[in-house]
Amino acid sequence: MEFFSLAEQEQIAVTAQAEMSRLTTFRIGGPCRWLMEPDTEEKLLRALALCRQTKTPHMLLGNGSNLLVSDEGIDGAVIRTCRLKSIIRNENLLTAQCGVPLNVLCRYAAENGLSGLEFAYGIPGTVGGAAVMNAGAYGGELAQVCTAVRAVDSCGTVHVYRGEELGFGYRRSAFADKTVLDIQVQLQPDEPGAIFARMEDYMNRRREKQPLEWPSAGSVFKRPEGYFAGALIEQAGLKGCCVGGACVSEKHAGFIVNKGGATCGDVRALIEQVRQTVHKQFGVALECEIRFCGK
């Protein structure tokens, strides 16, 4: 039986040839062969099992805010987590499913008088993507509050990872090759008003410094030891430099923005140009933070 029918039989919402440009914040990327959007954890597990049984390559997709997808698309299944959105509170501990947007989790925490996640307000990802990337900003990162992650390994076994097993480091974790189901964050009681004020302050700083008016995938490069990628790119005179529709942002040189019709090829060519120029001028090798996927 065809993959599509098997997915339907499992009652998993499935679409053929879904355009990834609609599902990524860069607004770039050709179609994936199958898009699956499970609305329960059980269906997510069945979707993973189906991919394993049919030997269909697959990847997880949160909000697509750290991805650059090939113009030729993805020859396999994309499992999008946007329908898995439960949050459970147990005193100061929150358990959030992988598809919960970080902003929703931050607001939930603030409304419940729980502090610790303010740094994440404005990061346009989901809990799953944030766990994989150990998302962070303004001196905070998920590793500081995340005490456990429930994830599925490549054999389909569900484990709870804690402490060292979480493998958190700068923009990395133990979950790159796993499927995050949910995470636990341990927070501290505080006044909701004070928490919201800190969140608003971080959001204002983003609005001021980041080119939020254009599609992008955030900071393209990791912070090189002892430097800031954006500052090096700016000093190299690359602000406003474009390849096709992809441009180094005038507002924040660490961002590449899609000024209209940018292709994956445009972005990759621009990234290469930036890396070579920065390396030549400063001897610093920039490493990509955004992830490439597809053909």
Ligand SMILES: Cc1cc2nc3c(=O)[nH]c(=O)nc-3n(C[C@H](O)[C@H](O)[C@H](O)COP(=O)(O)OP(=O)(O)OC[C@H]3O[C@@H](n4cnc5c(N)ncnc54)[C@H](O)[C@@H]3O)c2cc1C
């Ligand atoms: C304007 C803007 C600002 C940003 N600011 C920041 C910032 O301040 N700090 C920061 O750290 N990042 C920032 N980012 C990048 C991005 O938002 C984060 O990396 C975020 O954590 C990615 O989450 P996502 O759900 O969009 O993941 P996606 O982009 O969908 O996926 C990222 C990776 O995680 C994997 N993945 C997603 N969900 C799961 C899951 N459930 N299980 C296993 N793997 C999964 C994907 O396969 C992929 O490899 C910014 C991006 C933009 C566009």
